Every structure is written in structure tokens, then in C-alpha cells.
Amino acid sequence: MEGEMIQLDHGSGGRATHDLIRSLFAEAFNNEFLSAMNDSAVLSLNTGRVAMTTDSYVVDPIFFPGGNIGSLAVHGTVNDLAMLGARPLYLTAGFILEEGLPLEILRRVVLAMAAAAREAGVLIVAGDTKVVPKGKADKIFINCSGLGMVPEGLCIGGQYARAGDAILINGTIGDHGMAVLCKREGLALENEILSDAASLYQLVAKMLDVCPAIHALRDPTRGGLATTLNEIAQQSKVGITLDEQAIPIREDVAGACELLGLDPLYVANEGKLVACVPGECAADVLEAMRTHPLGRLATQIGAVTAEEAGRVILKTRIGGHRLVSMLRGEQLPRICCWSISEPASPWG
């Protein structure tokens, strides 16, 4: 494979496609469903509610501190399922490759996907490879669709936040967006900022163990924390007050944002979730979150109110109040490159 490039006939459906599938994808994603090699994977599911989601990943650069487009695709899709409380089970992987892409690059991306999937306990059960002529795509785009089972009794969604809910977050904001941006712009900081990209299902499971009545969960990806909270406020027809002082942010991320004139409230995260939980459960949920490595810095950052329905109000450090709107315009093109921050997720 060394030195080999992706050619158009890797996407022709013929011999070269077969060889690529056998030598790379089938081996890396090895499981009984995929290796049946039929037009669809046939899966057994218990009766009940199934969560289904899709996301395309077009991040630039494809390798960044803390991850790459492959691991990101798995984390992002797993998280879209987890945000409904669903246990992620099966993923599909659709690749659009640019002619001339070094096979070694594809191999690194695929192995990262395989590792992320193993870690998250999901199987990649179906896939697709398309190759377009040089210049008609940017190296590699990945679509990941996912399937998970929603346990009985859960009722989680952006429309279920209620006045009196506490708003929790599991850690610092803006890490992923700034990691990608600094890498892309060649910004040399003293300490490299790492993406927070990670699969959040295990953390969610711990939270649900102590509080199955969680009202809303969402991962603030594209559009950042501000956009995600606006979505919830609008879907649930509630107000949200946010305490600026309480929002965790790394000093270097805050510094890089200031340098670039970006508001960290709008910067993408890929390993963060916000939860709206009944006020009386907040302490228990926070305690449970902090027992998980991805929830070590979990904290309450705000509350849901009956007033100011549909709006997000920030209590600033110096005691003022300002309206926080949804992202307008493209603050960070192609940083996060997926989903949950859209209002119409499952139009993720």
C-alpha cells in the first residue's frame, strides 16, 4: 500500500473497489454483519424504540491535535444517539475520496475510526466508497449514520426543558474549534490546544443511572454553546439564564479566542454535552458526572426559567445581562462539521 494513491477505479465498483474493501475496510471494521457482504447489514434488535441519525464530516484539516476526521466521525455520530439517551449500537460509514489521496492517509483515518468505534462499543456494519476526480472534493469526506436503542422510560429531547431545570455542562468549552482553527491557521501557541472530541455515551449512562428524568441533552457542536441553548429555549418555549462566571474555559482557549476575535460561546465542541435536569437532581447528576473522566469538570452553568421564553440571557462577570442569540454568519467555517447544534436535528 505504501506510496499508493486513490485512483478513480477504487470507486468503480469493480476489482479495485473490492480489493480496497477487503484489504482495508473489512479488516479494520471487522464484524459478522459487515463481512456478510450483502447490500445491507441485517441486524437483530429487541422490540422498542430505535434512534437513527446521520452526519457528514468535512473538517479541514483532516488531522488535528487530539483527533482526525475518522475518530471525529465516530464520536460525533455516537454523541447524536447518546443525546437521546440511546445506547449506540451500529454505524455506517460512507467515504467520498478525492482521486490522488494517498492510501496511507485513508488507512490512518480508517484505523482511527475503528479504534474509536471499539472504544465506544459500536460496530461499523455497512459502508460505501466513492471516488471523485482530483479537484472535485477536498481529500476526504465521511458520512456516518447511526442506530441505537432508547431504553424504556426515557423521555429526553430539546423540547422537554422545564422552568426550574438546572443546566449542566461536563467541562470546558471551545477546545475542539480552537484546536482545529489553530492547526489550520498555523497559530503557534505555547501549549498546543487539543480537541475534546470523545464519545459521550458512557458519561450519559452514568447520568441516567442517577436521574432517568433528565429532560434534555445536547452536544454543543457547530454553533457552540450559545446556539445549542437557543435551540433548547426555542423548542421548549422557556427562558435560559447563563452564568458567565460559571462556564468552564481553558485559559489558552480563551486567549486564542481573544486573539482571533472569536466568542467562545459560539465555538464548536465535540466532547461536551449540556443537560437540563430537574433542579432537585442537579447535585446527584453532577456527582455522577464527576466520577467519569469526561465529566471531571462538570458544573452547573445556568437555569431554565418560565420568563423570557425562547431567549438565552447571559449574566456577565461584571453583573450585567445580555441577550445571547444564535450564531449568525459563519464564525468558523468547517471547524466542527457536524450536527447537534442545529435546530432541526435529527436534521443534524
Add this chain to the structure above:
Amino acid sequence: MEGEMIQLDHGSGGRATHDLIRSLFAEAFNNEFLSAMNDSAVLSLNTGRVAMTTDSYVVDPIFFPGGNIGSLAVHGTVNDLAMLGARPLYLTAGFILEEGLPLEILRRVVLAMAAAAREAGVLIVAGDTKVVPKGKADKIFINCSGLGMVPEGLCIGGQYARAGDAILINGTIGDHGMAVLCKREGLALENEILSDAASLYQLVAKMLDVCPAIHALRDPTRGGLATTLNEIAQQSKVGITLDEQAIPIREDVAGACELLGLDPLYVANEGKLVACVPGECAADVLEAMRTHPLGRLATQIGAVTAEEAGRVILKTRIGGHRLVSMLRGEQLPRICCWSISEPASPWG
């Protein structure tokens, strides 16, 4: 929307993304699952076997005689499910859009998807929109993933063909590939060749009604009939003899292939299936197929043999025999742009 173009902030996750989703996608694909607007769609499924598949569509040109990239995406994904005997239920749609794409083009594609989904009886329950800078993608790429239920008692797959099976096809070969190629190359034929792109599940249901024991079904897309039959021969470890004279082909398609030096056995189809059925059922299945508009020209084109395992042998018009191999190289770049012709579908 008139005259408006896709901008980067249509993919930012913020206000513009929301507006596009509400004004176009949510309206065109309108259903209760999508409009819940959470990170995943939550679906209810009966217990049992679920088929899951994915395909990306990168066809060039995006509009061609008989369809466009949107209707094609629905048909292709529905067919991947149908080839397992599964009743297609739910689709996801992931769009990668090039900055500057006229919104009107996107609207036409989306409406074609919605119409194709309605016709096939499937719901588009989750989606995603990404926008990349001008020149980093070619107008529009679509990923469609799909979910369907496999009825109890069916055992259909490329690995189940058996000596004695009849090989059936539902109509003429090469229509889609030549429709796209003629359009792309600006070839003016006396009669325009139309793509055969269509959803095949209703036809499959009719076939299964009279013969639940169908062994293998596959749609000869990328790589054409020759590649698909090679896959089945290899997966099932059987030989296949093909009767050239019996293979239906339109005169104008045959003529255009000759003109361009292409072998129609390797040209993509998007509304065709090949079925391996026990010999004693062949007459009944053919009769059932012919009662459906997409099976009017259904006919037997070959048989499965114990000899020559893994190979496909063509009995030529003049009585000779030649080995038909899998497609090597890229005969028709970006013509069909999807799946089933690959050996490792579900790596479609």
C-alpha cells in the same frame, strides 16, 4: 429563494442553517420523526431483523434524463434494502453542498427526493447539511442511509445461490449508465436514453409472494451486470452461465455502447435486479414480475451451476463461450455512483 446561493453560513449550524432546514428540508420531507428536531430520530420498530445500509451519491451531471441525484439517492438506498427482502422504512439524508450552489438547484433535488420517498413509502427521518468553500466539492453530494425490516422466514443473500437456480432480470441493461454518459458528453442521439432509476421494493414484494425461497437478489449498479454476477459466483462458490442472446438491451443503448467502445455488461443500472431463484420457481416468479410495471420485460438470462465455481461464463450469440470477469479499471467514472455492485456490500 429565487436567485439565492448557498453560502458558507448555511452550514454553520446557526441561524442560516436553521432557516434552510425549516424553509426547505423540514417542509419537503415533512414527518413527525424529523419535526421532533432532536439529535436523532426516535423510531418504533417491531422486534426482529433490521436491515441497515448506506450510500453516497456523487453523480455528474446532477440532472440527467429520467432523474437527478436526489431521486437517485432515494431509489438506490431503497434498493439496497430491498435486495435483502427488507421492507424499506426510514432514510437519512446527508448533504455536502458547494458554496455558491444556487438554492433553486438544491430545491429541485430535495423535492425530487421527497417525491421518490413518498412513492417508495419511506420517510426521511434525519438529515445533515454541510457547506464547503467553492471549489472544495462538486455542486452537491448526497449520502442516504436506510433502515428496513426483514420479514421472518426470508434468507436472501449473495452467498445463497445454489446450482440449479435460474437467474432472472427484470428488464434491459445499461440504461442508467448510458443516460448519464450521453448527457455528460453531450451526445445527441435520435431518441434520448432515459435512466431506469426506480425503487424496486414493490417488485421484490411481488416476487417474494410467489417464492419466499428466493436465494439471492442484487441490483447491478456500479460495475454492471458482469460485476454483480461475479460477486454472487464468488460469494456462493458457484458457477454462473449467462446466455448473451437472452439479455435484454435497448437498441439505442447497444448502439451508444458500441459507439463509445463500452461493454454494456459493465454499464450501471439503477432500476434493475438480478434474482437467483430455485429452478422450479422460475416460471412463477417471472409471471409475478411481469404483472409489475418495472418487471414487464422480466426474463431468464442464465443459470447457476456447480461447475466453474467463482466464474461467470457467457454463451455468446454465435455459440462460443467466454469468461466474464469483474470490472477492472474505471469504465464510466461517476455514472452510477452507488453500491450494490461491490463485493462487500453492506460495504455498498
